[in-house]
Amino acid sequence: MTKHHYMGPLFTDFYELTMAAGYFKQHMVEKATFSVFIRNHTAKRDYFVAAGLEDVLHELKNSRFSESDIRYLQTSGLFPEKFLEYLKKFRFSGEIFAIPEGTIFFPDEPLLEITAPLIQAQLFETFILNALGFQTMIATKAARCIHAADGRPLIDFALRRAQGTDAGIKVARSTYIAGFQATSNVLAGKIFDIPLSGTMAHSYVTAFDNEHQAFSAYARTFPKNSVFLIDTYDVIEGTRNAVRVGLEMQSRGDFLVGVRLDSGDMADLSCRVRRILDDAGLDYVKIFASSGFDEFKIADVIQRGAKIDAFGVGTKMGVSADAPYLDIVYKMVRFRDKNIRKLSPGKVTLAGRKQVFRRTGPGGCCLEDVIGTREEHIPGSTPLLKKVVENGRLVRPGPSLPVIRENFRRNFADLDEKYKASGLRALFPIRLSTRLKALQDQTAAAPARRRDGKQEKYHNG
């Protein structure tokens, strides 16, 4: 297992290949631009955290049809030999503009735009949506948890109930981008150099004759790194056992790191546990909590006065349970030097190659985003999409994970609190530039091809 697990060009929907064969037969080799963005139907997210680009770039760079891929397509009997010959030499030679990982962006803003000969641009749709959609969804969910925790450290516990093996690994990376402090996922720790965290399960405690023995044995194995799980039998009794062993450790010159709660009313229990620990002089022992946490439960227990120092955040965050998919789409916005616009109700696609310009105020705080044309210049703003691939080659090596994480930290700090709170729903101001608006109007005004005179859903112009 490495940083990137190359999937190959067959990681695609079958229609991408049949369309490609159609284009090939019609000699439709001109360049097209596709734009990736997230529609916000469900209104469950007001901002997003870009993630997944590194995977996309790695996949495109390496994409080749292997001999066995070609043989497999041959057996379908559907594809002409000439098209298969073309696939054998297939390489990505296009251009990619993208918002860097860790950057905050908003609904309808292009996250990535790809310009390449039509077949190439079409073939990568599925991989790009899969990679950017899932990782952005998780980085966003993680950012919401970070905001709710208000400075308390969070640890990723999602691996066991993540949707598959790749999801488990990507959750660790995406949550680390959004500021999680550590992960329980050992493989992700190894691959991405993320700090590890974790101590014991209930089964550990039950494997011993009693809880005191279990803690005591653990303390001897990990004198510097013990966190005792105190709710296997009874939390109060468990805290007393932790105190006994904690004091024994103290007398040996070691210090108990913490105790962990994994059930019950966390706000109430954490206060009772804190008092027992403090009364015993163990005020340095931290209280960790896990079990069912997401941004909503974290905010709730904190608001109710919980004395919790750090949270283990697992399943609900790892599958983004309240919104388990994003309405992320990949739309053709330009072909053969003509811009293309989609107009069906509630599903506008902005024609043309675009740029997002972020206007910032004093101290760097974000004021508004202007979606403009790729070429224009908006004074006092920073363009968010960077050219990352040119002629099929990386423009420069991608940023390291710590750099991406720091990019998120700065971005999130620059976003006003009112846009982060999940209840208030203040919407960050986004507008279209005058030039982009004009371009949309020109596109819409292009000659209609429909014969019945009704408004078209799509326009080429």
Next chain:
Amino acid sequence: MTKHHYMGPLFTDFYELTMAAGYFKQHMVEKATFSVFIRNHTAKRDYFVAAGLEDVLHELKNSRFSESDIRYLQTSGLFPEKFLEYLKKFRFSGEIFAIPEGTIFFPDEPLLEITAPLIQAQLFETFILNALGFQTMIATKAARCIHAADGRPLIDFALRRAQGTDAGIKVARSTYIAGFQATSNVLAGKIFDIPLSGTMAHSYVTAFDNEHQAFSAYARTFPKNSVFLIDTYDVIEGTRNAVRVGLEMQSRGDFLVGVRLDSGDMADLSCRVRRILDDAGLDYVKIFASSGFDEFKIADVIQRGAKIDAFGVGTKMGVSADAPYLDIVYKMVRFRDKNIRKLSPGKVTLAGRKQVFRRTGPGGCCLEDVIGTREEHIPGSTPLLKKVVENGRLVRPGPSLPVIRENFRRNFADLDEKYKASGLRALFPIRLSTRLKALQDQTAAAPARRRDGKQEKYHNG
């Protein structure tokens, strides 16, 4: 990319390794049994379809700590050298009983039981939960779609919004087990020999000067396999264009396979499209529909009289959107020849090594399940858990995917309709055998170790 992507023993939660180090130091080498089952808190699922076992067996068989794994653990500075030496020679040598893939089972029934030296049994918890949990969740969701479609073919369209790459591949396999006819996922088609399906996207239609040209070009590339997407501009106009090209194909001796709807009121539109096709003599042309389908939307449009011949089922199924995780757990039920029982409210764990006995009536229909002890024999019933691994070795090669699919088909046919309907909530009868009940009582009656006299949450006995 192969059938199984080996993850290695670091695909685990960090606490599995720290607990293992603790057990190692205490010489706790005796055998433990862990039981995997699904609690049904949410009550959103009444039955489950077993899936994911093949992955588990492949992973356990191959599991070795590589040199770089050991080096990585060494750098943490947490683990004693002797323990790392032990990990270098680590092999799975235990026994596994499991319900075969494709079999229907119910909440609280053991899906898999693993008996092995404590450290081995503990280390695989994370992988086993990840593999069985996700694939069972998707096979179950797919079965619900199959039931709702009432005989109409379903096609997996989930790849682009699946939670990561592995999820996309596993969704294709799990849905095929549950009776889906094909997938859009080319890589899964290649790996698992699943039929492929898919034709064109809206971008294909917009890349041509008009819809008629787009259809016409496609028909020339795929004269035997054309399905036209008819809602890019206007469904009725799209149908007329499909009819024109369909008749042209007919005059050349070819036949249009179908048209696809991807938006709008499917019940109403499909009836109007059917009439236009029939009036033109194209009654053999099928109507496919996609966009937002899951078991609820499929049932709804059918109930409203939709003339849809096949459904493309994507995102909502592929992430199990209404229930995106299962409460699947891995609990120690026996250690050192003592059974272990958990008693906390609403979270009972059944002590001891178990078996599920399925009693069937005339024609094979399922009457009830009895959860019993592993050793007992219940006349007129079939034990569901099979021994699949003994002394670390596969007892026999696993069934092929078509065999697993047929197992599901028979299982599902044998389950009465009333247990499949999502609204009615008739619960399939499940009881504990007399012997298993007695074993629970004996376990609960074991000497309490708590000093305050309150009821324990866990009992060893």
